[in-house]
Amino acid sequence: METINFLITGVGGQGTVLASHVMAAVGLAAGYDVKKSDILGLAVRGGAVVGHVRWGERVHSPIVPEGRVDYLVAFEILEGLRWLNQVRPEGTILINQQEIHPVTVGSGTATYPDRGTVDRTLQVAAEKVHRIPGLNIAQELGNARVLNVVLLGALSALLSVKPETWESVLKERVPSHFVDLNLQAFHKGREWLQEGE
Amino acid sequence: MRVLLSGNEAIARGAYEYGVKVATGYPGTPSSEILENVAKYEEIYSEWSVNEKVAMDVAIGAAYAGQRAMVTMKQVGMNVAADSFFYTVYTGVRGGLLIVTADDPGMFSSQNEQDNRHYARFAKIPMLEPSDSQEAKDFVGIGLDLSEEWDTSVLFRTVMRISHSASPVELGEREADDTTPTPPLERNPHRLVCTCLWARERHPVVEARLKKMAEIASEFPFNRLEWGDRGLGIVASGPVYHYAREIWPEASFLKLGMTYPLPTALIQELADGVEELLVIEELDPFLEEQIKAMGIACRGKDVFPACGELTTSVIERSAAEAGILPKETVKGGRQVAPPDLPGRSPVLCPGCPHRSTFYVLSKMKDVVVAGDIGCYNLGALPPFDATDTMGAMGASVGVAHGFDVAGIPDRFVAVIGDSTFFHAGIPPLLNIVHNRGKSTVVILDNHTTAMTGHQDHPGVPVMLGGQPAPKVDIEAIVRASGVTDVHNVSAFDVRGVEKAFKEALAFDGPSVVIVDGPCFFVGPGSTGAYEADSDLCNGCGLCFRLGCPAIVHSEELDAKTGRAKARIDPVLCVGCDMCAQICPRQAIRPTESME
Numbered sequence: 001m002e003t004i005n006f007l008i009t010g011v012g013g014q015g016t017v018l019a020s021h022v023m024a025a026v027g028l029a030a031g032y033d034v035k036k037s038d039i040l041g042l043a044v045r046g047g048a049v050v051g052h053v054r055w056g057e058r059v060h061s062p063i064v065p066e067g068r069v070d071y072l073v074a075f076e077i078l079e080g081l082r083w084l085n086q087v088r089p090e091g092t093i094l095i096n097q098q099e100i101h102p103v104t105v106g107s108g109t110a111t112y113p114d115r116g117t118v119d120r121t122l123q124v125a126a127e128k129v130h131r132i133p134g135l136n137i138a139q140e141l142g143n144a145r146v147l148n149v150v151l152l153g154a155l156s157a158l159l160s161v162k163p164e165t166w167e168s169v170l171k172e173r174v175p176s177h178f179v180d181l182n183l184q185a186f187h188k189g190r191e192w193l194q195e196g197e
Numbered sequence: 198m199r200v201l202l203s204g205n206e207a208i209a210r211g212a213y214e215y216g217v218k219v220a221t222g223y224p225g226t227p228s229s230e231i232l233e234n235v236a237k238y239e240e241i242y243s244e245w246s247v248n249e250k251v252a253m254d255v256a257i258g259a260a261y262a263g264q265r266a267m268v269t270m271k272q273v274g275m276n277v278a279a280d281s282f283f284y285t286v287y288t289g290v291r292g293g294l295l296i297v298t299a300d301d302p303g304m305f306s307s308q309n310e311q312d313n314r315h316y317a318r319f320a321k322i323p324m325l326e327p328s329d330s331q332e333a334k335d336f337v338g339i340g341l342d343l344s345e346e347w348d349t350s351v352l353f354r355t356v357m358r359i360s361h362s363a364s365p366v367e368l369g370e371r372e373a374d375d376t377t378p379t380p381p382l383e384r385n386p387h388r389l390v391c392t393c394l395w396a397r398e399r400h401p402v403v404e405a406r407l408k409k410m411a412e413i414a415s416e417f418p419f420n421r422l423e424w425g426d427r428g429l430g431i432v433a434s435g436p437v438y439h440y441a442r443e444i445w446p447e448a449s450f451l452k453l454g455m456t457y458p459l460p461t462a463l464i465q466e467l468a469d470g471v472e473e474l475l476v477i478e479e480l481d482p483f484l485e486e487q488i489k490a491m492g493i494a495c496r497g498k499d500v501f502p503a504c505g506e507l508t509t510s511v512i513e514r515s516a517a518e519a520g521i522l523p524k525e526t527v528k529g530g531r532q533v534a535p536p537d538l539p540g541r542s543p544v545l546c547p548g549c550p551h552r553s554t555f556y557v558l559s560k561m562k563d564v565v566v567a568g569d570i571g572c573y574n575l576g577a578l579p580p581f582d583a584t585d586t587m588g589a590m591g592a593s594v595g596v597a598h599g600f601d602v603a604g605i606p607d608r609f610v611a612v613i614g615d616s617t618f619f620h621a622g623i624p625p626l627l628n629i630v631h632n633r634g635k636s637t638v639v640i641l642d643n644h645t646t647a648m649t650g651h652q653d654h655p656g657v658p659v660m661l662g663g664q665p666a667p668k669v670d671i672e673a674i675v676r677a678s679g680v681t682d683v684h685n686v687s688a689f690d691v692r693g694v695e696k697a698f699k700e701a702l703a704f705d706g707p708s709v710v711i712v713d714g715p716c717f718f719v720g721p722g723s724t725g726a727y728e729a730d731s732d733l734c735n736g737c738g739l740c741f742r743l744g745c746p747a748i749v750h751s752e753e754l755d756a757k758t759g760r761a762k763a764r765i766d767p768v769l770c771v772g773c774d775m776c777a778q779i780c781p782r783q784a785i786r787p788t789e790s791m792e
Binding site: 011021024025028033034035036037038039040046047048059060061062063065066067068078079081082083084085086087089101102103104105106107108109110111112113117121124125 | 199201305329358361362363364365436439440442443508509510513528529530531532533534535538539540541542543544546579580741744745746748749750761766
């Protein structure tokens with residue numbers, strides 16, 4: 001069995017760390033050997049965040065080797081573009097349609113990539129690219145913080161693990177009074193991907 | 198039960214299962230989560246000590262008292278703790294003593310990339326290195342057993358990639374007697390008093406212990422010879438073992454769990470049984486040099502870099518360049534992403550109390566700033582570019598005094614945070630007073646140890662376990678040190694900060710400015726977003742110099758100057774008011790007052 005390599009990228013505060021943890025725990029519950037590694041930026045908030053998750057029969061390294069990402073789950077457009085080189089040509093990209101501008105862009109010393117560049121780049125980057133309005137879906141549910149679980153729901157539609165496994169892991173991992181909201185977010189994300197863009 | 202644990206969670210779990218009674222440490226990436234997780238077990242007394250040396254002494258005291266003890270720190274913390282680390286090598290222990298050092302190959306959050314394996318050899322004690330979370334837990338127990346059996350402290354070295362990675366761990370029950378009270382101290386001054394008269398007798402004991410351990414190290418089950426293809430043999434430990442295993446699934450391996458003293462018989466056996474021997478290790482040629490000293494031919498640092506993390510890709514590329522792997526096996530990344538993407542470097546958060554200090558210091562261009570360890574390191578980066586030096590915990594205060602006695606013509610200040618002041622800033626302040634120095638020391642009191650994740654310290658009225666604690670008053674310490682020119686100013690009063698700095702710098706003697714304001718994450722929270730009035734704003738750009746993520750260029754340009762006006766992101770702004778205070782046109786106000 002080939003190891004499945006996931007890369008989760010985003011900006012501190014978007015909930016990527018919980019997402020990578022859930023993904024690793026789901027892999028374990030589904031019977032895989034798993035490893036996960038989080039690289040957190042220096043900043044508590046607002047820095048770039050990267051999580052590596054690997055599922056396989058026997059996983060050695062906790063980090064995905066260069067160029068071998070099967071699924072890139074990008075929580076933010078710039079942080080998605082930054083890691084495109086690591087995705088296999090036959091890999092899958094899920095990219096949340098949200099821009100968070102670095103301070104250098106806000107203060108005018110750097111430029112955020114424009115829509116045209118983003119679209120052209122994504123077109124050639126991988127075979128399957130899913131542009132997910134994750135923040136909109138989360139906001140429709142009344143809480144922007146469930147963005148991470150919306151994206152997990154979308155990812156789940158591409159994998160063979162049963163939705164019940166995801167649900168049981170989510171129930172363990174999210175705060176008890178937010179379980180229902182998170183399960184809704186999971187299914188909204190899953191449905192969005194199943195129904196097509 | 199099998200659960201997913203990070204390396205740090207697994208070390209904490211190991212402390213629980215293997216009967217640790219006392220756990221201490223000082224926060225530092227990548228070690229901080231160990232004690233934070235230990236604190237969840239009420240059977241273990243845990244504390245954030247004031248610095249690593251104190252943490253080491255507390256753990257040593259507990260081990261002398263017969264209890265199992267663990268002390269945790271980041272790699273540079275070992276330098277602070279080293280003085281105490283060395284004496285227990287001579288005294289030995291009663292309860293097991295595990296010293297956990299979390300190294301940072303790749304320097305993800307550190308000022309250097311020092312290889313703490315040298316400490317084991319330097320001090321002549323055994324060292325364990327786990328390669329995943331299961332081993333991280335198991336090795337805590339093995340280390341404590343070794344410590345008690347061999348009457349020595351044991352070094353446990355993790356690295357960022359073990360501490361911050363997660364893998365499955367089989368959980369067990371706690372093995373400890375938590376009901377019997379601690380007996381009176383078994384007195385033994387000939388061992389525990391390291392006066393030269395008695396310590397002299399201990400040195401041969403240390404040498405004999407190490408020799409004996411080296412002789413039987415090949416029998417330890419955690420040093421494992423894995424025979425495979427005889428063409429290539431690899432010696433590796435820690436995460437590097439897994440990277441190499443992934444690249445060479447068929448090769449023969451010596452997987453080391455104990456990396457000091459080395460199992461010489463196993464190394465010899467592997468070397469004799471393979472055509473080529475590779476030693477793959479991060480940072481220094483620690484294993485390689487010892488193996489070569491055994492008269493064994495091997496390749497190591499001539500193939501693999503001494504700097505940075507060794508990932509699968511780095512090892513593959515290096516091996517391919519050296520002709521050990523075919524070049525086509527190296528996949529590497531592709532070139533599909535646009536070049537020159539803007540970076541996302543760390544910044545002071547919206548509402549950060551340090552912002553006023555660095556805004557003012559960046560205006561005072563003639564003032565040299567000796568910086569220190571903490572979030573306020575970001576004062577060295579744009580838009581502030583204010584900090585001139587930064588090296589180690591507490592260094593700012595001594596370095597400033599060095600500027601003073603060397604006679605630099607510039608004005609200068611030391612800038613140090615509250616936790617860092619308690620850690621290592623008090624002795625150099627006393628030194629300034631005693632030696633009639635005239636430095637100005639700025640203490641940024643944000644009521645927490647912010648950078649490592651908001652741990653407590655003596656100025657915080659809560660202990661690690663949540664119990665209330667007395668709050669130590671920084672100003673009282675400063676005054677008791679003999680400083681008479683003391684200014685206490687709110688961090689959120691930009692003009693007040695500037696005035697205090699000017700007065701302190703003008704004082705003919707030692708002076709201290711305490712800039713007081715809580716880190717946003719431990720403070721009262723947002724007071725509501727502000728707004729910039731685009732009719733009043735003329736794009737002067739002064740507010741951009743605060744480096745606040747909430748203040749951005751708006752699309753609108755000022756008709757006269759052609760410069761972008763300011764816009765405040767209502768989601769990010771927490772209403773700290775600093776930008777409103779410095780706006781020369783009073784264009785920035787709380788949102789509600791504009792409605």
